[in-house]
Amino acid sequence: MGHFNSWRRRAGLLAAGCWLLTAVFLLARPVPAKAALNIEIIGSGETQTPIAVVPFAGESALPQQVGRIVAADLQRSGLFKLVRTDGVSPLPHQLDEVKFPDWVARGAEALVIGTISPQADGRLNIQFRLLDPVRQTQLAGFSYTAAPAQLRYVAHRIADVIYQKLTGAPGVFSTRIAYVLKVGRRYALQVADADGYNARTVLASREPIISPAWSPDGARLAYVSFEHDRPVVYVQTLATGQRRALAAFKGNNSAPAWSPDGKQLAVVLTLSGHSQIYILNADGSGLRRLTHSQSIDTEPDWSPDGQTILFTSDRGGSPQIYRIPVAGGEAARLTFDGHYNVTPRYSPDGKSFTFIHRMDGQFHTAIQEIASGQLQILTQTPLDESPSFAPNGKMVLYATDVNGRGVLAAVSSDGRVNYRLTVQHGDVREPAWGPYLNNQ
Amino acid sequence: MKRILLSMLLTSLLAACATTGVKEDHKAAVTEAKSVAETSATGTPSAMMNPLTDPHNILSKRSIYYAFDKYDIKPEYRPIVVAHAKYLVAHAGADVTLQGNTDERGSREYNLALGQRRADGVKKMMVVLGVPAKQIETISFGEEKPKLTCHNASCWKENRRTDIVYKGER
Numbered sequence: 001m002g003h004f005n006s007w008r009r010r011a012g013l014l015a016a017g018c019w020l021l022t023a024v025f026l027l028a029r030p031v032p033a034k035a036a037l038n039i040e041i042i043g044s045g046e047t048q049t050p051i052a053v054v055p056f057a058g059e060s061a062l063p064q065q066v067g068r069i070v071a072a073d074l075q076r077s078g079l080f081k082l083v084r085t086d087g088v089s090p091l092p093h094q095l096d097e098v099k100f101p102d103w104v105a106r107g108a109e110a111l112v113i114g115t116i117s118p119q120a121d122g123r124l125n126i127q128f129r130l131l132d133p134v135r136q137t138q139l140a141g142f143s144y145t146a147a148p149a150q151l152r153y154v155a156h157r158i159a160d161v162i163y164q165k166l167t168g169a170p171g172v173f174s175t176r177i178a179y180v181l182k183v184g185r186r187y188a189l190q191v192a193d194a195d196g197y198n199a200r201t202v203l204a205s206r207e208p209i210i211s212p213a214w215s216p217d218g219a220r221l222a223y224v225s226f227e228h229d230r231p232v233v234y235v236q237t238l239a240t241g242q243r244r245a246l247a248a249f250k251g252n253n254s255a256p257a258w259s260p261d262g263k264q265l266a267v268v269l270t271l272s273g274h275s276q277i278y279i280l281n282a283d284g285s286g287l288r289r290l291t292h293s294q295s296i297d298t299e300p301d302w303s304p305d306g307q308t309i310l311f312t313s314d315r316g317g318s319p320q321i322y323r324i325p326v327a328g329g330e331a332a333r334l335t336f337d338g339h340y341n342v343t344p345r346y347s348p349d350g351k352s353f354t355f356i357h358r359m360d361g362q363f364h365t366a367i368q369e370i371a372s373g374q375l376q377i378l379t380q381t382p383l384d385e386s387p388s389f390a391p392n393g394k395m396v397l398y399a400t401d402v403n404g405r406g407v408l409a410a411v412s413s414d415g416r417v418n419y420r421l422t423v424q425h426g427d428v429r430e431p432a433w434g435p436y437l438n439n440q
Numbered sequence: 441m442k443r444i445l446l447s448m449l450l451t452s453l454l455a456a457c458a459t460t461g462v463k464e465d466h467k468a469a470v471t472e473a474k475s476v477a478e479t480s481a482t483g484t485p486s487a488m489m490n491p492l493t494d495p496h497n498i499l500s501k502r503s504i505y506y507a508f509d510k511y512d513i514k515p516e517y518r519p520i521v522v523a524h525a526k527y528l529v530a531h532a533g534a535d536v537t538l539q540g541n542t543d544e545r546g547s548r549e550y551n552l553a554l555g556q557r558r559a560d561g562v563k564k565m566m567v568v569l570g571v572p573a574k575q576i577e578t579i580s581f582g583e584e585k586p587k588l589t590c591h592n593a594s595c596w597k598e599n600r601r602t603d604i605v606y607k608g609e610r
Contacts, residue, residue: 208584210548230579231552252556252580255549268549273560275553296553312550318509319550340509342547356547363545383591385547404591430548 036181036423037196037408043418044078049166050107052083056114056128057093062151066116066126069155070162073173073195077163077394078417083108095129095138103133110139110166114158123147126154130162139165152197172390176434177397178202178212178221179408183426189223191238191434194390196421202236203243213256213265214434222246222256222265233267235282246284257300257309259326266290266300266309277311279326290328299343302326303350310334310344310353321355321368335368337375343386347393347413354378354387354396365398367413378415388433399429491527492606498523504562506600508543511557513565521562524604525569532575535607538562540580541587543596548582555580558602 053071074080083106085091092098093115103111114128123145130140140161144154153174160171173194181188189209192199203209207226214221215235222235233253236243247253251270255277258265264286266279277291277300291297295315302309306326313322313331318339324331335341340358347353347367357366357375362382368375383401390397395410395417402420406427409420421428491497504517513521528534540555559578567573588595 210552210582210584226584252552254552268553270556275556296550296557298553299547299549312547319546340546342550358546383545401591 035196036190036192036199037421037428038424039072039076039196040420040422041076041078041418042409042420043416044081045412045417046414048079048081049109050081050083051110051112051162051166052085052103052106052108053112054085054088054091054093054114056116056126058116058118062116062124063148064151064155066151066155066158067112067114069152069195070112070128070159073156073159073171074162076195076419077171077173078412078419079163079167095131098131098133100131100133100136108133110162112158112162119145124151126151126158128158130165152193156193156195169394170392170436172392172395172433172436175391175436176218177408178214178432178434179399179428180209180212180430181423181426181428182406189221191221194433202238202241203234210430211255212430212432213258214432215258216260216262216435218435218437222258224254224256233265235265244284246282247278247280255298255300257302259302260304260306266302268298268300277309290324290326291331301345301353303346304348305350310346312342312344321353334370334373335375336373345388347389348391349393354389354398356384356387365396365411367396376415378411378413379409379418381409386430386432388431390433391436395433397431397433399431499527502604503601504558504604505597506558506602508545508596508600509554511554511561513561518565520604521565522569525566525571528566528571528575529569532572535575535577537577537579537605537607539603539605540578540582541585541599541601541603542583543599544583544586544591545596546583548584552580552582552584555582558600562602562604 051074053067055067059065059067071082075082088102092113098113111131111133112128117125119125125145127143129138131138142161146154156174159173163171175194176191177194178191181190185206187205187209188201189203189212190199190201202221205225205227210224212221212223220235220237222233224231224233231252231254232245233247233256234243235246247267249269249271253267253269255268256265263282264279265282266277268275269278274294275296275298276289277297278287278289280287293315295313297311297313299312300309308323308325310321310323312319316333319342320333321335321341321344322331322333338357338359342356344353344355352367352369354365354367356363357377363384364377365379365384365387366375366377378396381400385399387396387398395412397408397410400407400409406429407420407422408428408431409418411418491499493500498520501520504513504520538559540559542551542555559580563576563578566576586599588598
């Protein structure tokens, strides 16, 4: 029952990290406690499992409603349909309080119950069970101990367990996203939970910030800042706020991409007189040139097995996607549909990549399977940019334009599930989906 | 006099390389080149106005515009590049920054590179025309600093450009 010893340590680290981050960025513009990004569900999956999530005992008195967060996560995934829990009285919180036929009658194929109780040390004990009302069995049950500030995180972890048990794939509800927010003439690189809550400003600037890239362990962000006279690549440690200029060579420095072991990055430099891809160590040493063309070569992305790099190149006369061995050598062209294919990002299993595909003058998010070359267009919005996969490979996060405003959106790999993350003020762009926090 | 003839010849040669709408451009270019050449031949600035900001002088034209995803300089803009190249040759102390821009469509990184190619293309032409490379700096803003922000073709075409900015301006 529960892995909460290692979980407690992680929660402690997270709390310490959050405190440190807050201390370091006291001068940054404060971000409100509610959602920085608002979710709007546009589409759901082909089949949805009906699930009832009963409010947890003791949660109504708390600042965060664990049951509601779990339900919202599952609904947003597009794979679950929420079964109403009102009208069942009394609501069950313990296993022996559950009347399974009540829930079968409501069409529920899964049921979630739980309790939250305060401990003497001020922390909370959160327990939940995932039940199959048809077979009248328990599918999962865990217990967590957490500070009240960690309630949202616990709820997301619970939703991840439920998602994994019922779909077979790991959940990504407890992951984070990075993005750039532009309000007026101010830019802020922010990190938020995958549901848009708990946004924290990582860098505030009066000049553009682009291309945030998560280190594989989620501890650092590389990004491009225009704060000096030319674009420079920085690497910043999230817990401390400390950063270093990784690439500040003469000319442009941009498009950072991490190797899967976190020890190297690919970047784009104009040292040769053209935008070309280089590789260097995370400490800035060992610079070597990877591409050797007189064209635009940019947007590198490492394969999960660390062997190849996808990139965008116009060496053939129009921007297309190519693949090159990390060790160097011949680049092979991968995209042949249309005249504009950019921003390739490998799927976590390395078998396909998402990218932006221009068709009939519109820029759509697409996925191409590498072995077959088969292309699938996922969106109908005409100004998509910057796609990236969730770490479970099920969703693609991208930036788009809705009614003249920059918003983020996520779409499932079959194009059916779709939701948007919007801001009240300003435009949001350049999203990057972060890794699992505990390297599942 | 020789210099005027030479610049006329150069201009007409360049104009002859173009394929469409050559005649009017050629005439205008020759007239403009002549007025610029006369100024530098006499060695004193033309009465009252700085040629770089005189609206009647081609040197006040500072932007080269491009088709989508292209960085080649269209014939109609070559006279502007030629005029500024001449000015820079004649004024060794003048420095310019060429700022490359793109419209918002496509990826920011690709557009950063495209903006750089646009600026570099103008520099290349100026160097061919005799401008010392050290007088020219090139930078790219990609799609990050658009002149116009509406989301349709009328704004997009204004943003696909390279700007010629002299040191001390803006």
